Amino acid sequence: MTKLSSLISGIIFGFGLTISGMVNPQKVLGFLNIFDAWDPSLIFVMIGAILIFSPLHFIFKRKSRPFFAQSFIISSNNDIDKNLILGASLFGIGWGLVGFCPGPAISAISFSNTNVYLFVLFMFIGFFLGNIFQTKKHFI
Template identity: 55%
Template sequence: MNLIASLAAGLIFGFGLIISGMVNPAKVQNFLDLFGTWDPSLAFVMGGAIAIGLPGFWLLGKWSKPLFASAFQWPNKTDLDAKLIGGSALFGIGWGLGGFCPGPAVTALTIGSTGVFIFVPAMLIGMWATKLVK
C-alpha cells in the first residue's frame, strides 16, 4: 500500500508542477526577476501548497501513526548551523542560474528538452558526491 501511495503522491506532485508552470525555468527565473520581466506565479504555487499544507500538517501532527507505516518520520533537526545556511545559499544560486530545482528538473526529464539532460546528471553528481563526503 505504501508504494501505491508513493506513486500517487509522485504523480500528483508532478502534475502540480506542470500545471503551475514550474517545470518552465523561464517562469521560475521571471519570479526571481523583480526588476525585469517579473511573473508572480511562483508565489501563488507556494501559497496554494502552504494553504493546504498548513492545516493538513497541523492535523497530521495529532495522528499517532501514519496509515501504512509504523511511525511518522518527522524531521527532528533543530540546529540553525552553517550547513543549513551555506547549503541553502548555494542551492539558491544554482536555482537562480538554471531556473530548476530538483522536483521540476526530474519531472521535466520526460518532457525531453536538451537542457534537462545536462542539468539533472550534474545535480545527481552533486548530490551523490555530497552524500559520499557526508
C-alpha cells in the same frame, strides 16, 4: 501499499508542478527577476501548497501513526548552522542560473530534452558530492 501512495503522490505533485508552470525554467527565472520584469506566480504556488498542507498536517499529526507506516518521520533538526546557509545559498545560485529546482527538473525528464537529462545527471552527481561533504567534513 506505500509503493502505491508514493506513486500517486508523485503523479499529483508532477501534475501540480505542470499546471503551475514551474516546469518551465523561464517562469521560475521570471520570479527571481524581481528588479526587472517580475512574474510573482511562484509565490502563489507556495501559498497554495502551504494552505493545504500546513493545517491538514497539524490535524493528522495527532494521529498515532500514518496509514501505511509505523510512525511519522519528521526531522527534529532545528539548527540554523553554517551548512544550512551554505547549502541553501549554493542551491539558490544554481536555481538562479538555470531556473530548475529538483522537482521540476525531474518532471521535465518527460519532455525528452537532452539538456534536462544533463541537468538531472549533474544534480545527482551534486547529491553524491554533497553527501561526501556532509559525512567527511573534516577532510575538506
